[in-house]
Amino acid sequence: MQIGVETSKAVDLRRVFVVHDDDITRAALQFMLHDEIETHELATPEEAFARGVDWLKPHVVLLGASFLKQKGPTLIGELAAHFSDVRILIVCDKSDEATAVEGIKAGAHGVLVKPLTLEAVGKKVDTILERGGAAPIVQLSVLK
Structure with missing residues (x-):
């Protein structure tokens, strides 16, 4: 039995892919989330594409910012095209904010x-999934 886990979150059938090149960061994020949502650690976007077939989307x-540095911002579009309706959060150091x-x-x-x-990771994931009393996501267009 998990103590301190909301039942509604524990039975949520949604999942998170942690795609990061640093195994410590991957493990920490997986540990932070695994009690309340199905969470999978993956070392590369390619591994995520292979794992996320059919029912496991x-x-x-x-997404680790290092992959955006390597592959460019088009990686965001590739993820969105491969996983319909996915929400993407970029994990970065303060020094990588421009990449983010x-x-x-x-x-x-x-x-x-x-x-x-x-707390911050759980709150952000709850917000992005619009669960647990989090405010709904409002899509803002970026002015060019």
């Missing part, structure tokens, strides 16, 4: 800036 992808902004402009839904805390 993610509802949220926590490019990701937001390309269609990502938010950013998790390190240092990561259990």
Whole structure:
């Protein structure tokens, strides 16, 4: 039995893919989320594409900023095309905020800036999934 986990969250049939090249960050995010939502650690976007077939599609992808640096902001569009209705959060250090902004402009839904805390990560995922009393997501268009 899990103590302190809301029943409505524990039986939520949605899932998160943590796609990050740093295994410690992946494990920490998986640990922070696994009690309240199905969470999978993946080392590369390609691994996520292979894993997310048919029934195992993610509802949220926590994407390491390093992949945006390597592959460019078009990676956001590739994720969105491969996983319909996915929400994408970019995980970055404060020094990578410019990369995160490019990701937001390309269609990502938010950013998790390190240092990561259990409360901040849980709240952000709840908000992006519009669960647990979180305010609904309002889509804003970016002015060019």
